[in-house]
Amino acid sequence: MSAPRPSCHEMLRSLSDYLDGELEAEICAAIESHLAECENCRIVVDTLRKTITLYHQYSEEDLELPADVRSRLFKRLHLEDFLNSPR
Ligand SMILES: [Zn+2]
Structure with missing residues (x-):
């Protein structure tokens, strides 16, 4: 018998x-x-997984913010001139 579902x-x-990948393999298999x-x-797992992925992106990769978020942030900091500066 496998582990109870x-x-x-x-x-x-x-x-x-x-x-978080912190469960024993046997318990993971039961969950899967x-x-x-x-x-x-x-559906709950998919939603949570997406939320966690987003959270990790924002917390660990500050330099990889989506363009629209970055542009709003720059505007708030009055850096739009910098943002729109010619290359
Ligand atoms: Zn269920």
């Missing part, structure tokens, strides 16, 4: 650890088999 509730409780059969949890 987690319920949605147990799933969601372990989710942040799962997304739950996700394969449970669309609701799959």
Whole structure:
């Protein structure tokens, strides 16, 4: 027998650890088999994963802000002249 499949509730409780890659392989496998059969949890995981990816992008790669965010930031800092300067 494989490990018992987690319920949605147990799933969601372990989710942040799962997304951080901090769970044991056996528990990850149980979660993945739950996700394969449970669309609701799959949507939650997808959303969280995207949010976490965005969060990492903003917190670790300050120089890689999307162009529109950067341009708003520059305007706020009155750097639009710099932003629009000819190459
Ligand atoms: Zn579920």
